[in-house]
Amino acid sequence: SSNSPTEVISIIKHLYDIFYNTTKAIFPQFEDPICVISSQTNKSDYQCNSAMPLSSKLKQLNVQMSSLDIAKKLVENLPYSPLIERTEITGPGFISIFLTKDYAKTFISLILNEGVKPPPMKKLRVVVDFSSPNIAKQMHVGHLRSTIIGDSISRLLEFLGHDVLRINHLGDWGTQFGMLIAHLEDIFPNYVNESPPIADLQAFYKESKKRFDEDEEFKKRAYDRVVKLQSGEKNSTKAWQLICDVSRREFQHIYDLLDVKIVERGESFYQSRMESLVKELDEQGLLEEDEGRKIMWGEKTEGEIPLTIVKSGGGFTYDTSDMATIKQRIEEEKADWIIYVTDAGQATHFKSIFACAKRAGILDPSKIRIDHLGFGVVLGEDGKKFKTRSGDTVKLSDLLEEGTRRSLEKLKEKERDKILNEQEIIDATNNVAYGCIKYADLSKSSRNDYVFSFDRMLDDRGNTAVYLLYAYVRICSIARNLGEEFNKQMPKLKKETPIVLDHEKEWKLAKVLIQFPDIIEKILRELNIHYLCDFLYHIATTFTEFYDSCYCIQKNKQGEVVKIDVSRVLLCEATAAIMAQCFDILGIKTLKKV
Ligand code: ARG
Numbered sequence: 001s002s003n004s005p006t007e008v009i010s011i012i013k014h015l016y017d018i019f020y021n022t023t024k025a026i027f028p029q030f031e032d033p034i035c036v037i038s039s040q041t042n043k044s045d046y047q048c049n050s051a052m053p054l055s056s057k058l059k060q061l062n063v064q065m066s067s068l069d070i071a072k073k074l075v076e077n078l079p080y081s082p083l084i085e086r087t088e089i090t091g092p093g094f095i096s097i098f099l100t101k102d103y104a105k106t107f108i109s110l111i112l113n114e115g116v117k118p119p120p121m122k123k124l125r126v127v128v129d130f131s132s133p134n135i136a137k138q139m140h141v142g143h144l145r146s147t148i149i150g151d152s153i154s155r156l157l158e159f160l161g162h163d164v165l166r167i168n169h170l171g172d173w174g175t176q177f178g179m180l181i182a183h184l185e186d187i188f189p190n191y192v193n194e195s196p197p198i199a200d201l202q203a204f205y206k207e208s209k210k211r212f213d214e215d216e217e218f219k220k221r222a223y224d225r226v227v228k229l230q231s232g233e234k235n236s237t238k239a240w241q242l243i244c245d246v247s248r249r250e251f252q253h254i255y256d257l258l259d260v261k262i263v264e265r266g267e268s269f270y271q272s273r274m275e276s277l278v279k280e281l282d283e284q285g286l287l288e289e290d291e292g293r294k295i296m297w298g299e300k301t302e303g304e305i306p307l308t309i310v311k312s313g314g315g316f317t318y319d320t321s322d323m324a325t326i327k328q329r330i331e332e333e334k335a336d337w338i339i340y341v342t343d344a345g346q347a348t349h350f351k352s353i354f355a356c357a358k359r360a361g362i363l364d365p366s367k368i369r370i371d372h373l374g375f376g377v378v379l380g381e382d383g384k385k386f387k388t389r390s391g392d393t394v395k396l397s398d399l400l401e402e403g404t405r406r407s408l409e410k411l412k413e414k415e416r417d418k419i420l421n422e423q424e425i426i427d428a429t430n431n432v433a434y435g436c437i438k439y440a441d442l443s444k445s446s447r448n449d450y451v452f453s454f455d456r457m458l459d460d461r462g463n464t465a466v467y468l469l470y471a472y473v474r475i476c477s478i479a480r481n482l483g484e485e486f487n488k489q490m491p492k493l494k495k496e497t498p499i500v501l502d503h504e505k506e507w508k509l510a511k512v513l514i515q516f517p518d519i520i521e522k523i524l525r526e527l528n529i530h531y532l533c534d535f536l537y538h539i540a541t542t543f544t545e546f547y548d549s550c551y552c553i554q555k556n557k558q559g560e561v562v563k564i565d566v567s568r569v570l571l572c573e574a575t576a577a578i579m580a581q582c583f584d585i586l587g588i589k590t591l592k593k594v
Contacts, residue, residue: 003082004082004083004100004102004103004105004106005082005083005103005106006106006110007110007117007119007120008107008110008111008117008118008119008516008517009119009120009517010119010517010518010520010521011046011083011099011103011514011515011517011518012037012039012046012518012521013119013517013518013521014081014083015037015046015048015081015083015084015097016035016037018078018079018081019035019037019048019050019074019078020033020035021079022074022077022078022079023035023050023054023074025077026073026074026077027054027058029061029063030057033050033054034050034053034054034057035048035050036048036049036050036053037049039515039518040511040515043090043096044088044096044097044098045096045097045098045099045511046097046099047094047095047096047097048071048074048094048095048097049094049095050074051067051068051070051071051074051092051093051094051095052067052092052093054067054070055067055070055093058070066092066093067092067093068089068092068093070093071089071093071094071095072089074095075087075089075095082100082102082103083099083100083102083103084097084098084099084100085098085099085100086098099511101501101507101510103514104499104501104507104510104511104513104514105498105499105501105510107510107513107514108499108510108513108570108571108574109494109499111513111574111577111578112494112570112573112574112577113494113495115577116516116577116578116580116581118159118160118161118517118520119517119520119521121160121161123161123162123163124162124163124336124337125162125163125165125333125334125335125336125337126157126162126163126164126165126335126336126337126338126339127164127165127167127329127333127335127337127338127339128150128153128154128157128164128165128166128167128339128341129150129167129169129325129338129339129340129341130146130147130149130150130151130153130154130166130167130168130262130339130340130341131143131146131147131150131168131251131255131260131262131341132146132168132169132170132171132342133170133171133247133251134170134171134172135170135171135172135243135244135247135248135266136176136180136201136202136204136205136243136246136247137171137202137205138202138393138395139250139251139254139396140393140394140396141378141386141393141394141396141399141452142343142377142378143396144254144378144396144399144437144441145343145375145378145441145446146341146342146343146375147254147255147258147260147262148258148437148438148441148442148587149341149373149375149441149442149446149529150166150262150339150341151166151258151260151261151262151587152438152442152529152585152586152587153339153341153373153527153529154166155584155585155586155587156520156523156524156529156532156585159581159584159585160520160524162337165263165333165335166261166262166263167262167263167265168251168262168263168264168265168266169265169266169267169325170244170251170264170265170266170267171266171267172244172266172267172268173266173267173268173270173271173321174267174318175222175223175226175315176205177225177226177229177240177243178221178222178223178224178225178226178229179208179209179211179212179218179219179222179225180204180205180208180239180240180243181222181225181229181236181239181240181243182208182211182218182221182222182225183204183207183208183211184196184239184242184243185239187204191238191239191242192235192238195242196242198242198243198246201243201246201247201250208222225239226315230271244266248264250397253397254396254397254400257397257400257430257434258400258434258438258587259434259587259589260587267318267321270321270324270325270328273324273327273328274316274320274321274323274324277320277323277324277327278294278309278310278316278320280360281296281309281323281360282294284360284361286356286359286360287309287310288306290306291312292312293308293310293311293312294308294309294310295307295308295309296309296356296359297356297359298351298352298354298355298356298358298359299355299359303348304348304351304352304355305348305352306352307319307320307323307352307353307356308320309323318349319349319352319353322349322350322353323353323356323357323360323362326338326353326354326357326362326363327357327362330362330363330368331362335368336367336368336369337368337369337370337371338368338369338370338371339370339371339373339527340371340372340373341373341375342372342373342374342375343374343375343376343377344374344375344376344377344447345374345377346372346374347372347374350372350374351372354370354372371527373446373527374446374447375446375447376444376446376447376448376449376450377449378449378450378452379449379450379451379452380451380452381451381452381453383451386452399437400433400434400437402454403433403434403436403437403454404429404430404433406433406454406458407428407429407430407432407433407436407458408425408429410432410458410460410466411425411428411429411432416428419593420593424592424593427589427591427592428591428593430589431469431588431589431590431591432458432465432466432469432591434588434589435465435466435469435583435588435589436454436457436458436464436465436466437457438465438586438587438588439457439464439465439468439533439586439588440452440453440456440457440464440465442529442530442532442533442586443463443530443533443534444530445528445530446528446529446530447528463533463534463537465588467540468536468537468540468579468583469583469588469590469591470591471540471543471544471579472540472576472579472580472583472590472591473590473591473592473593475543475572475575475576475579476576478552478553478569478572479569479572479573482553482561482564482569486564490573493566493570494570494573497566497567497570498567499567499570499571500567500568503549503550505545505546505549505550506546506550506568506571508542508545508546509542509543509545509546509571509575510571512535512538512539512542513539513574513575513578515535516535516578516581519531519532519535520532529585529586532582532585532586533586535582536579536582536583536586539575539578539579539582540579543572543575546571547572550565550568551563551565551568552564552565552568552569552572553565553569
């Protein structure tokens with residue numbers, strides 16, 4: 001009724017704000033009072049849990065006030081909120097909060113009439129550094145994980161309206177190129193005029209490494225080629241480009257299959273910036289000599305490893321390039337927020353980079369948010385590092401191919417191929433396969449290791465992409481099956497039908513849907529996309545409860561529709577719309593039919 005918000009908001013944030021301000025008004029002795037709001041539980045819609053910690057804080061200031069009295073006082077002084085129907089104090093001072101239905105009704109109408117909109121927030125320039133495989137080396141499951149997580153984080157930020165720069169920090173620079181170039185000169189002397197037919201770059205890499213380790217003359221020439229390359233000499237640069245192109249094509253194939261957009265900006269981009277950066281760091285007196293190397297400390301805390309800024313031979317390292325990179329992103333790209341998505345093994349590296357950037361005055365953490373999103377190792381079903389049976393790294397294109405083969409098998413097993421046309425079969429096969437691979441990756445907390453199992457991810461029961469995709473198609477078909485005449489009226493019905501949430505299960509479903517902005521806020525805070533997967537699964541299971549106990553469409557014995565509950569059909573539509581938005585953020589394509 002009165003003043004219900006007219007836009008999508010995070011309920012937790014709304015409750016936090018009013019409880020925070022109330023607390024501050026009652027206890028002016030706290031500059032920044034504790035305020036704890038927890039999400040929906042079985043017993044209450046939301047809950048405020050700050051009375052207990054507030055009581056102990058007051059005790060420290062020699063003020064005796066029981067948590068129960070604090071809770072009472074908070075409730076008495078709470079301003080009117082169109083979201084809160086009533087509160088109830090339980091136990092030592094927990095404040096249970098019960099929601100009005102008004103906001104939920106507005107929320108559902110907004111979704112039906114305007115589409116799924118993000119909660120309002122300040123627009124930021126965000127750099128997301130992900131995927132980032134290395135030239136001439138195998139792109140492995142770790143890079144796949146980075147690709148999938150980084151793409152999804154980027155999709156989320158783009159949905160929120162941020163200005164996102166997706167960067168592929170390719171490992172395309174470094175001493176290994178010396179031996180690759182020297183080897184290329186011997187194998188394809190005519191490379192300057194004619195593109196060399198390198199079919200297997202990994203084998204090529206192994207061959208040149210072998211020569212490098214065994215042949216002194218070759219080794220010398222390799223070193224010379226690095227110097228030539230770094231000074232921009234024409235032929236070495238050409239050779240380097242040709243080698244990079246071979247890898248590039250392989251990587252692009254994977255990105256195309258997974259529908260991932262990313263801009264290449266490899267380590268080579270920073271060569272001149274590394275040179276000037278090292279000069280600056282030296283002038284600032286931040287570099288220390290260490291057995292011929294130049295190193296830099298960040299905070300010099302226990303366990304910190306200093307960065308190697310210049311090697312004893314004078315060359316630069318991964319550390320140097322990341323220092324130049326962070327500077328470029330802050331000063332040239334004007335980033336407000338930088339996110340690095342790599343395996344958790346690089347945590348110390350990034351900790352040192354951030355500390356050194358701070359020390360050098362490049363990074364001001366009070367102005368710029370910086371995150372290393374480190375993820376766990378991908379394991380095989382045997383619990384060991386993911387490898388092929390012969391112990392090699394798994395080729396990603398082979399892995400994706402196996403996914404589609406298995407997905408098609410499943411489709412045939414369930415005889416779905418009989419009701420789909422040719423194009424629909426291809427789409428279903430691919431969307432299920434890639435959807436499952438992505439979902440399996442995203443639905444685990446990214447901090448943990450995870451076991452890669454096709455059998456598990458292609459199971460259509462439980463929290464899997466297949467289950468959710470099928471659930472989604474069924475929800476979409478409820479309105480669609482009512483025929484063209486009905487669907488033509490849909491826009492009008494969406495505008496004019498009051499949403500009814502009288503049945504317990506209708507209300508339960510609505511209360512799940514309105515959590516969408518809460519979930520997004522939580523993901524932004526913790527940078528863990530699996531909350532969105534849990535949310536999708538929660539929607540699907542709550543929807544089933546609703547659908548089992550609330551008729552949407554009544555049919556007679558002849559199967560003719562005799563009654564349509566339009567509000568409920570619209571609730572189905574809103575559910576589908578939110579699910580579709582979640583799938584989109586996860587980078588999963590939905591199915592039309594099953
Ligand atoms: N190429 C690196 C690897 O394969 C990942 C690079 C991540 N990005 C960065 N700015 N260091 O491990």
